[in-house]
Amino acid sequence: MNFNNILFETENGITTITINRPNKLNALNIETIEELHNAFKKAEKDKETKVIIVTGSGEKAFVAGADISEFANFSVEEGKQLALKGQTILFDFVENLAKPVIAAVNGFALGGGLELAMACHFRVASDNAKMGLPEVSLGVIPGYGGTQRLPQLIGKGRAMELIMTASMIDATQALNYGLVNHVTTQEELLPLCEKLATKIANNSLVAISTAIKAINANYKDGVNGFHTEIKGFGTCFGTDDFTEGTTAFLQKRKANFPGK
CATH class of the missing domain: 3.90.226.10 (2-enoyl-CoA Hydratase; Chain A, domain 1)
Incomplete structure (x- = not known):
């Protein structure tokens, strides 16, 4: 391009x-x-x-x-x-x-x-x-x-x-x-x-993307930012990044996030 x-x-x-x-x-x-x-x-x-x-x-x-x-x-x-x-x-x-x-x-x-x-x-x-x-x-x-x-x-x-x-x-x-x-x-x-x-x-880009959406929701008319946060928080539990992040923490090593 x-x-x-x-x-x-x-x-x-x-x-x-x-x-x-x-x-x-x-x-x-x-x-x-x-x-x-x-x-x-x-x-x-x-x-x-x-x-x-x-x-x-x-x-x-x-x-x-x-x-x-x-x-x-x-x-x-x-x-x-x-x-x-x-x-x-x-x-x-x-x-x-x-x-x-x-x-x-x-x-x-x-x-x-x-x-x-x-x-x-x-x-x-x-x-x-x-x-x-x-x-x-x-x-x-x-x-x-x-x-x-x-x-x-x-x-x-x-x-x-x-x-x-x-x-x-x-x-x-x-x-x-x-x-x-x-x-x-x-x-x-x-x-x-x-x-x-x-x-x-170095952090989970999937989680960061979800955080951006939740933060922005607070500034949109008719949107409950807390609800957006709750939904996004729950969604993170189904990601490979969450699995890697929590596993790395428990194993006391640096996480290698797959980005999905």
Whole structure:
């Protein structure tokens, strides 16, 4: 599968997807969103891939936002369809992916960039990272899930302030808010993400996939997350990973999970 705007690499069970539009600060255009969907779908189906890292090329930006030139003249209906399709094929898709996705946030993560990072299962930032949802300064609101995921991650009041002021926060503030899990130097960003990915990959990916589904259920209207957890917990008892994990524990050895 060939891509124009992203790089795709798999090594040691970790697939790294790099948004590669440095001359546009990796801004998300329609083509890039579709390519990202295909890349994530490919990684999810790939038996070798256990964890996915997504990042941006260059030193300036993870993703500096959406490509405004593409939708500046859109009608109301075209705007709705832009948000609907984007949420469906990328942002919601990533959030509900069966395999863990880590966002390695280097530099600017603004607008659609921050929304992509928030759709990932957790985030690690470089110390030069700047994050924000500046859409109201353009006369529009975040359309790729920002009004929903930001309050979930940092609380309603902080999200209201950040969105209404169109302000940026730095990596330290993002860490204090709980928006990112770790902050490191730009040089150590990918190595740290790879270290975390390797630690994740040593565990049962079947159980991790079930945990992702249960955690996400808590944030869906009309879904009882506790019921999802109970069902998922029970399902795990029928997996080969559960048999291997418990047997290894009782035999006092390291588990070698078959992934099924």
